[in-house]
Amino acid sequence: MKAFSAVVRRELIAYFSSPLAYIVMAAFLLLQGALFALIIGYLSQPGQSSLSILQAFFGGTIFFWFFLVVAPLITMRLVAEERRSGTIEVLLTSPVTEAQVIAGKFSAALAFYLALWLPTVVYVLMIKSQASVDWGAVAASYLGVALIGALFVSLGLFASTLTRNQIIAAVLAFTGLIILFGMPLLRGLLISSSGFGAVIDHADLWQHMADYSKGIVDTRYVAYELSLTCLFLFLSTKSLELNKWR
Amino acid sequence: MIEVENLTKIYVDSPVVDRLSFFVPEGQILGFLGPNGAGKTTAMRMMTGFLPATSGEVVVAGINLDADPVGLRRKIGYLPENVPLYPELRVEEYLRFRADVEGVPRAEFPGRLDYVIERCMLSDVSRQVIGTLSKGFRQRVGLAGALIHEPPVLILDEPTVGLDPNQIIKVRELITELGQDHTVVLSTHILPEVEQVCERVFIIDNGRIVADGTPDALRTRLIGNPVVRVEVKGADVDAVESLGRLPGVVAAEGRTNGVFLVEHLSDADPREAVFHLAVERGWVLIGLTPEQATLEDVFVRLTTADEAASMAREV
Numbered sequence: 001m002k003a004f005s006a007v008v009r010r011e012l013i014a015y016f017s018s019p020l021a022y023i024v025m026a027a028f029l030l031l032q033g034a035l036f037a038l039i040i041g042y043l044s045q046p047g048q049s050s051l052s053i054l055q056a057f058f059g060g061t062i063f064f065w066f067f068l069v070v071a072p073l074i075t076m077r078l079v080a081e082e083r084r085s086g087t088i089e090v091l092l093t094s095p096v097t098e099a100q101v102i103a104g105k106f107s108a109a110l111a112f113y114l115a116l117w118l119p120t121v122v123y124v125l126m127i128k129s130q131a132s133v134d135w136g137a138v139a140a141s142y143l144g145v146a147l148i149g150a151l152f153v154s155l156g157l158f159a160s161t162l163t164r165n166q167i168i169a170a171v172l173a174f175t176g177l178i179i180l181f182g183m184p185l186l187r188g189l190l191i192s193s194s195g196f197g198a199v200i201d202h203a204d205l206w207q208h209m210a211d212y213s214k215g216i217v218d219t220r221y222v223a224y225e226l227s228l229t230c231l232f233l234f235l236s237t238k239s240l241e242l243n244k245w246r
Numbered sequence: 247m248i249e250v251e252n253l254t255k256i257y258v259d260s261p262v263v264d265r266l267s268f269f270v271p272e273g274q275i276l277g278f279l280g281p282n283g284a285g286k287t288t289a290m291r292m293m294t295g296f297l298p299a300t301s302g303e304v305v306v307a308g309i310n311l312d313a314d315p316v317g318l319r320r321k322i323g324y325l326p327e328n329v330p331l332y333p334e335l336r337v338e339e340y341l342r343f344r345a346d347v348e349g350v351p352r353a354e355f356p357g358r359l360d361y362v363i364e365r366c367m368l369s370d371v372s373r374q375v376i377g378t379l380s381k382g383f384r385q386r387v388g389l390a391g392a393l394i395h396e397p398p399v400l401i402l403d404e405p406t407v408g409l410d411p412n413q414i415i416k417v418r419e420l421i422t423e424l425g426q427d428h429t430v431v432l433s434t435h436i437l438p439e440v441e442q443v444c445e446r447v448f449i450i451d452n453g454r455i456v457a458d459g460t461p462d463a464l465r466t467r468l469i470g471n472p473v474v475r476v477e478v479k480g481a482d483v484d485a486v487e488s489l490g491r492l493p494g495v496v497a498a499e500g501r502t503n504g505v506f507l508v509e510h511l512s513d514a515d516p517r518e519a520v521f522h523l524a525v526e527r528g529w530v531l532i533g534l535t536p537e538q539a540t541l542e543d544v545f546v547r548l549t550t551a552d553e554a555a556s557m558a559r560e561v
Contacts, residue, residue, distance in 0.1 A: 002346045002352070003346055003347045003349070005346070006346030006347050007347070010339075010343050013335060014334050017334040085330050085331075085332075086326055086327075087330040087331065089296055089326040089330060090324070090326060090330055090391070091347065092296055093295060093322070093324045094347040094348050095316045095317075095319045095320050095347075095348065096347050097316070
């Protein structure tokens with residue numbers, strides 16, 4: 001447990017001692033702020049009440065377009081940099097297990113990702129001051145943000161264990177995320193069989209997020225995101241163990 | 247303290263480390279000496295459990311690597327080649343991190359930190375960011391990290407590479423000091439380092455130990471008889487023969503400008519006899535010095551392919 005928290009702490013220090021963290025945070029807040037202003041402007045026109053602010057804010061694709069790029073930036077460093085610099089050798093010859101290392105790195109990356117979202121709570125408070133807020137839907141929205149974020153981060157972490165080059169790690173993660181997110185969108189073009197098509201439909205993260213933003217927490221969605229996250233964490237651990245054999 | 251039995255690493259088809267077997271008693275400073283690519287780093291990585299061995303056994307402080315890899319890691323302080331560190335951390339933060347992952351109880355933190363910071367002379371830089379430190383300081387931070395959990399065994403891979411001469415001296419002094427209460431295995435391709443620091447040397451070539459002994463023993467055993475260099479003015483024509491007939495002398499050889507090399511048995515120093523001979527013949531004795539054959543000669547002879555085979559047999 002101490003080793004785990006030491007890894008988490010070191011990763012967090014690494015995030016906040018690089019300019020990348022601040023650039024990502026600033027860009028994220030700028031985009032979300034602009035989006036929020038646009039949504040408010042749009043919804044305050046008469047006759048546009050069919051959509052809730054939360055649905056527009058969390059259910060839109062901006063969430064994905066931003067994080068398809070940002071998640072690889074958050075995760076690319078995690079293992080690749082340790083392998084490049086050789087610090088992995090120190091880490092793996094100390095009495096910690098690969099699983100502890102992966103768990104620590106994942107938690108730190110997820111914490112950073114969630115920290116990006118923290119300031120958006122202000123928007124919710126702003127809405128509350130002017131109108132009523134459906135707290136259930138707010139909680140469900142943030143739950144969706146966390147679950148899908150965990151999935152993205154775990155995939156990026158796995159990509160980072162595959163190489164010692166951060167750029168390659170980022171490209172691998174980006175490719176993986178595009179496939180994960182894009183396949184359901186292109187379903188009509190790719191797959192004709194209706195059986196497999198239905199499976200793909202269930203994997204549509206955009207649909208998941210749209211439902212979360214309405215306050216619907218479908219356990220199938222939760223299970224999908226959690227199980228894929230666990231799968232990628234498992235693969236990361238195995239990949240780290242296998243690295244020794246090279 | 248360290249037992250290694252038939253340790254082997256095979257990449258594709260060729261062995262990088264070939265049936266390495268040795269025993270290191272407690273408190274010894276052992277040097278792995280060998281050219282680059284001889285298998286020193288691979289052997290060390292296998293001993294620390296970073297690299298799985300193709301076959302063979304490693305036992306450190308009574309713990310078998312295969313049976314309890316995590317337990318064995320607790321017994322070893324390892325400093326990999328090129329001293330990998332996290333450049334964004336401060337020295338103290340790094341040492342705390344190492345203490346945590348090495349499993350030092352929190353209650354012992356202050357004591358351990360003070361100890362390694364003092365021992366490795368880091369008190370001036372303990373608040374500095376590692377990325378801003380000079381190579382010599384980084385080396386000492388790496389050593390401090392390896393010491394933080396009081397391991398009985400230290401494994402140091404090329405601990406003085408890339409340092410300037412002053413830093414090298416400091417790091418060597420530190421290692422010699424650490425040798426008083428740790429069993430140390432270090433690798434190097436710098437010969438004087440081995441002669442200064444190590445009590446015992448393995449010369450490693452192509453993954454095998456081609457020589458094993460104290461630096462002195464290796465010298466005498468492998469270089470042959472000691473030699474005295476005699477320099478005189480006004481030597482006779484038969485000087486070589488006269489020198490060769492002195493008691494204990496094996497052979498004498500004439501060089502230019504009145505220089506003679508006198509090879510003698512190691513238990514019979516001929517210098518007195520040389521002096522008397524010179525007086526008797528009326529030679530002016532200018533120089534009389536024992537020739538120090540260096541480990542360098544041993545090294546070159548052992549690691550050049552043809553010689554190595556015949557030498558290894560002799561040993």
